[in-house]
Amino acid sequence: MFFGTDGIRGKALYFFDDNLAYRVGRALVGRRAGRKKVVIARDTRLSGEKIEAEVIRGLSEYDSEVYDLGIMPTMAVSNILKQINADYGVMISASHNPPEYNGIKIFDRTGQKLSLEEEKDIENALISPCGVQKNIANERVAPKEGRIIEYTKAREMYSSFLLKRCAVKLDGCKIKLDCCFGACAKIAPAIFAEAGAEVIKLADEYDGSLINVETGSTNIDFLKANMNGGDYIGFAFDGDGDRMLAATPDGFIIDGDRVLYILTLYFKKLGILKNNAVVGTLMTNYGFEKALNEIGVELIRVDVGDKYVIERMNKGGYVLGGETSGHIIINENGDGETGDGILAALMLTKALRELRINMNEVPTLYFAYPQKTVNIKASDNEKARLLCVTELKTAEELCREKIKGRGRVLIRPSGTEDKIRITAEGDSEEIVDEVLKIMETAYSDALKEINRK
Secondary structure (H helix, E strand, C coil), X not given: CCEECCEEEEEHHHHCHHHHHHHHHHHHHHCCCCCCEEEEEECCCCCHHHHHHXXXXXXXXXXXXXXXXXXXXXXXXXXXXXXXXXXXXXEECCCCCCCCEEEEEEECCCCCECCHHHHHHHHHHHCCCCCCCCCCCCCCXXXXXXXXXXXXXXXXHHHHHHHHHHCCCCCCCEEEEECCCCCCCCHHHHHHHHCCCEEEEECCCCXXXXXXXXXXXXXXXHHHHCCCCCCCEEEEECCCCCCEEEECCCCCEECHHHXXXXXXXXXXXXXXXXXXXXXXXXXXXXXXXXXXXXXXXXXXXXXXXXXXXXXXXXXXXXXXEECCCCCEEECCCCCCCCCCHHHXXXXXXXXXXXXXXXXXXXXXXXXXXXXXXXXXXXXXHHHHHHHHHHCCHHHHHHHHHHHCCCCEEEEXXXXXXXXXXXXXXXXXXXXXXXXXXXXXXXXXXXXXXXXXX
8 A cells, every 4th residue: 555644655765666756657647548737846855856856757758748846835736736727736745754754645636635546546556456566657668758847936826826815914913934944934934924924934944854853833842932922923834834833922832723713713703614514533622622512613523634624525515624733724715625834824814813812812712621642653554553443442441431521532543654643632631641541551562462473
């Protein structure tokens, strides 16, 4: 299996093993006849340029027309491909993962990530069920003369889209942006400045050796330490900019749930919260769900992963969705095909202004249940999945009995790493810690037993 929760991802050398990056390019466009128009971009990772070149080499063998955006956020790929009527979009990024990782995300002509069926179609083109590589992705054919276009106006196109989309004037607004040395490093500060904000830039260089290293939305303490009171609002993006977390002037972290809550209040005020519901995931905080219910809004939960949030939003006609980790999907105009950190930051700033909510008031709007997650290393994901499905029901039942409706226990294999993630949520830190200790010990012991067999 090549595709995980969000595209194909692994250590950078993985994409050069057996010419994988090249074969993915060929498999993407070689499955169907006709010349294809493809948009491609990357984040700042040191391996990105070589992986991108290999993907383009594969695309070119089928006479593709490739529009190279250079270093751009993931959402720009989704947006630009629609603006120029491309067939596919490819983003070279491992999102929030460390610098030594990389990945390939693929979008269809609607700007959305590939369906499970299309992912399976590409996997079948990469390797046969019996493991013998013998199909279009591996056959050597005479290269055709594809066209590669350095699409230098992509940044202007994407910036213009966002500023028009939000129609926000930020004169007098003070913003601190942690760009984590990633794809947002140049474009995010420029967009906020053009909107009229006073911007302080953090980790704003293109440095693939430092992407997500002690900075960004997955290392939020860096932004927190740089808030220092005053009247600045802080935003932190991840490596490819599809996640965003915020911070109050006093350094309180505003996670994806709280961002969605503010946007829900704003959309209700505008009368555009369709079907009176918001889509979250299994990880969405129970306190957020209770707060939504109190204002007459339903929370609909799906599996972890922004693609599942988007699928449910499209199916039900919902306009807001996201994850606690900072993937925020805003779709009131029908153009929310993927999480967009810059759009979410702009829209949150606009909502706070128009609702007249001071950023330091946000933590008091609802009580978030204490939630903690521990990760247990598994030897491979298949064993992790097997363990989650078949083992340790007694430990789970014991923990759920302890919580007794005051929280939740969630056990799931990671979609991007060989780990089991155990999450406990309750109305006190004590019950959360107690439950996690029971589950961590039980699962660790079970893994040791499985690995001995």
